[in-house]
Amino acid sequence: MGSHGSDPASAGNPEVTAALDALRHVVRALRLSSTAVEKAHGVSGAQLFVLGELASGKRFSIAELAARTSTDPSSVSVVVARLVQRGLAARHVSPDDARRAEVVITPAGSTLLRETPPPVQLKLIAALTALPADELAALTRGLAHMATAMGAPEEPAPMFFEPEPARPRRRKA
Template sequence: MDSVSEYRSEVGEVMDYIRHIFKALRVSSSQFEKELGLSAAQIFVMKKLKMEPGLSINDLALRTTTHQSSVSVVVKKLEEQGLVSRTVSQEDSRKVVVSLTPSGLDKLGEIPRTVQEEMIEALQKMNPEKTAVLAQVMKEFVFNAGIIEGNAPMFGEDNR
């Protein structure tokens, strides 16, 4: 195979992997929306709050590996549904923390693992050098493709 054919084959392979990722996220998110009335991002945040109750928006952003503005949008939607509440921290009155409500805890009992959880776990299991290379390659790819606009929303949220 000549170098042009090899390059085209590798480009096609990369695009196939990207399509697989998007399909998995789309199918998972629409399934959750249909069955539970929640986006994959909302479920992901709720699961983090179950593991660590009383997190700030910044803490949630760290735990969900996304930007705090994206998490704020998700938390607001969950709050509107009565699944989470915001309260002043007992340790620091300047800090607001987010917690699951009893309704939120009940709703979580119905929810399986998300694709995001599986993806993050797979990345965490990878060799750190490979993860660093992947991060750099992905950054270069999205910048060269011109698809970065501000902060990325959480998977399953379009922040409209």
């Protein structure tokens, strides 16, 4: 078995320390915001984020919501299912295409949204969008490299602090 100690080459490296501190601040802001909203209003930060996208009153498909939240459709689908179950959102068949399901906010969802602070994900997206293109590209590459080095699965990640979506069980041969 390998050692659990840190790599001596990185010990005391001020850039590594600064990167870890910045990452801690981002994760902490996301966690505190999500925890506070969940405690006060019974919805997760991800659910609040999706509700905020639905607040325009437009009908969105799961794919459209995924694009608007910069998330994978399977992750958004799980969040929408929870919102529908709580009566904060509803699914309808599209009046233009019977094959298309659309999601809308309900009056209860609108009321809840008025009672909550804006989701912290909006600040995160604004901060990322404000970065110069070369810095955003470098950050994206660096984070992807870190995720790979940490053994993150290649499948889409769930929205922040949402449970992993259920995976189909593999049958034994």
